[in-house]
Amino acid sequence: MRAVLIQAAVDHRQPFERRVAAVCDRVVAHRGADLVVLPELWATGYFAFDDYERTAEPLDGPTARALGEAAEAASVHLHAGSVVERGPDGRLHNTSLLFGPDGRLLHTYRKFHLFGHRSRETALLAPGDTLRAHDTALGRVGMTTCYDLRFPELFRVLAEDGAELLVVTAAWPAARIDHWRLLVRARALENQVHVLACNAAGHQGDVELGGASMAVDPWGRVVAEAGRGEEALAADLDPASVERARSDFPAFSDRRLTAAPEKEARLLASRPRAPHRVAPSRTTGCTH
């Protein structure tokens, strides 16, 4: 599977509609990829808190329509990063959108953990409360947003819901980019899944975004990593490697606690354990 992460900067000199059109053109240029991913709030700018209200749209608004058309024109799955959504009750959310190659909106995710440190997100937005993975032609996909990376239980819930690919859309500052690198790899390794983490680039006000978008495999290995500036990062993933990693080294199936909120018993009922396979180390991938 070929994924392309568009590590975009927000050009605040351009009107909002022009920013949307420019990013849609960049999506269309990646026809031939299977999945294109955008950063968090790439059109409004995550740190442009004064613009949230003005740029908010419902999920059938012009920005979502343009993104669906771009996905269809490119014939790709499009994880369109996130937009400021105006919900049916008037509240605003940081909402991620996943489109299919026919331009249909397949799945949405409202950011669960709003960020309050030197950020007005908690004051302006309402958090999401629904977490589920979604079946696509590329496998089962879970969506997460930026600060969520610091909450391993959220990733575990999605992995327990069958996600094989976890996508992180972000506007992660350069000041804490070491945390980003560590957390993205940890979330992939501990859940034995692929993680695609698409960060923003450039400056938003006095905050510099850190770039370093990454594709990480189920062994926690970095398949591709971007620099700090604007870039389209391509990565080839082998979807079968999730199954392979889990059967070569069965840590995911050895877990005893569940993160799934709807399960009453937090301790997983004891079940017969599959015998661990003892394979010569040179034939396993588990040296990392």
Ligand SMILES: O=C(O)CCC(=O)C(=O)O
């Ligand atoms: O956790 C961090 O350091 C960054 C989080 C963030 O910038 C966000 O959630 O948008």
